[in-house]
């Protein structure tokens with residue numbers, strides 16, 4: 728199926744790529760954003776990547792509560808924290824946005840799977856076609872997260888049943 732990959736199919740609807748990109752309001756505080764992929768770094772240099780349809784501050788608080796309870800079962804962050812790794816809560820970042828839940832899951836998986844060794848996620852998220860990652864790696868060998876535009880192409884193709 729990758730052999731037949733044709734980027735033009737992403738534009739069947741007649742919309743431009745730009746019209747599919749999330750419009751980000753600069754005035755929105757990062758912690759109140761929802762439907763996002765986020766990253767939480769540890770002082771050891773590794774990072775946790777997750778997604779939430781709720782506000783980021785709410786999701787971060789759940790991770791913090793799990794740490795305080797010592798509940799490594801519900802949170803990979805709490806499990807990592809229990810191994811005496813100070814989490815850098817002040818450096819939590821939004822790394823991507825999506826308007827649909829399926830798109831959010833795909834983008835989370837892309838970000839996790841494009842961050843090869845320096846993460847402490849317990850799983851890789853949604854299973855993606857292997858050729859997506861090889862194409863992303865072929866286009867952007869040194870980067871740790873996928874090109875936003877390329878990720879959007881894949882999301883659109885996925886929605887259109889190209890994979």
Ligand SMILES: [Zn+2]
Pocket residue numbers: 769770771772773807812813
């Ligand atoms: Zn760590």
